[in-house]
Amino acid sequence: MTAKTRVMLIEDDIRASYTLESTINQDSRFEVVAVSETCTDALMQFQAFQPQLVFVDITLPDGNGLDIIRQLRDQDTDCHFIMTTAERETTTVEKAVQLGVIDYLVKPIRMSRISQALDDYARYKQKLVSASTVDQDDIDQLLRRSPVKTERRTPKGIDSTTLEALKKLLYNEKLHNFSAEDIGEKMNFSRVTARRYLEYLESEGILRLVLNYNTGGRPRRLYQMIE
Known part of the structure; x- marks a missing residue:
């Protein structure tokens, strides 16, 4: 059995951290082994x-994630890095690229984009271990100069046909x-299953979660379509 890739999260945004951890752990090739919210703890x-x-x-x-990467690079660590941030300035992106990050995920992070990043990493590693040498086409693909088009897949537990049926229902009935x-x-499945699909659509930016506190007890989780 192939050992899972050990993944670490350095993220102080609880929502982003939850989305990352749950999505990564649903992929049988990866396992989140550590989660840190500060630079000091991360190191x-x-x-x-x-x-x-x-x-x-x-x-x-307590600091900057780019500095963490820089410190670990100076230690000659055998590790790859993916940025997760709301920063969109070109200078910041350029600094990340200069430090050798292999991907850059902009918040709010979509589950499908995380899955894509994991697929890209797995394909990258497989290419490196499957042959002792590579040709120019292989190098171009590794450096994403000739990206391999792959079919986007939904996370484990999310059926694409059911998902499309739910989206059609939401748009048609304007709920x-x-x-x-x-x-x-409406969809004839359990509340737990419905909640899983709704949470996925929320992470994709299609829905927003609203907590209704007018219940006299625990707040009720309601969803709204994002225009």
Whole structure:
């Protein structure tokens, strides 16, 4: 059995961290072994867990994610880095590229984009271990000069046909402030299944989650379409 790739998250945004961890752990090729919210803790945990792939936010409470990468590069660590950030300035992107990051995910992070990044990394590593030498075409693909077009896939537990049927329902009926129970009844599946699909659509930026506190108890999770 092939060992899973060890992944570390350096992220102080709880929502982004949850999306990353849940999506990565759904992929049988990867496993999140450490999660840090600060630069100081990240450097300690990196030494303890020796991850092979690290998702790094740029803005952290006690420093800059780019500085973490720079420090670890200076230590000649055998690891790859993917940025996760709301930073869109070209100068920031350029600095990340100069440090050798293999991908750059802009917040809010979509689950499908995380899956794509994992696929790209796995394909990159497989190409390197499958042959002792590479030709120009192989190098171009590794450096993404000739990107290989792959079919986008949904995460584990999300069926593409069911997802399209749900999206069609939402757009056709123009639903507003609906719950997982509402969708479960309309789609004829359980509340847990409905919630999984709704959370996926929320992560894709199609829905927004709204908590209704007028319940006299625990807030009710409602969803709205994003125009």
